[in-house]
Amino acid sequence: MNKWAWTSLGMVFVNFILFLLVRGPNVNLPLVVIVGSSLSIIGIVCAVLSKKIIAGTAGFVVNGGVLIMMFFLLLAMGISQP
Incomplete structure (x- = not known):
């Protein structure tokens, strides 16, 4: 794994x-x-820049999951406001 892949997985750790x-x-x-969301998007960009199949896919999937979770949090926040 190169530095971009480690950075991508590091963004998941920072989000956690x-x-x-x-x-x-x-x-x-x-x-x-x-x-x-910003950290997740940076992680997805780093996963694409890594050009490694396994590390890039893992970083993309996990950061995408975090991004989807942030979207649902934003959606729930909008529903709860009067």
């Missing part, structure tokens, strides 16, 4: 740590969604 650290009723959800 962000998810664990920023919790509670007083959290700024739009900021969490923006930061998480």
Whole structure:
């Protein structure tokens, strides 16, 4: 695995740590969604740049899953507001 693949998988790790650290009723959800989505998009770009089949696919799938989770969080946030 090259540095792009490690960076892509590192973005997943950073998103996971962000998810664990920023919790509670007083959290700024739009900021969490923006930061998480940005890190996930950067991870997808790094996975594409890695040009390794297995590492690139793994990084793309896992970062895509995080991006989908952030989309559902944004959707739930929009539904809950009056």
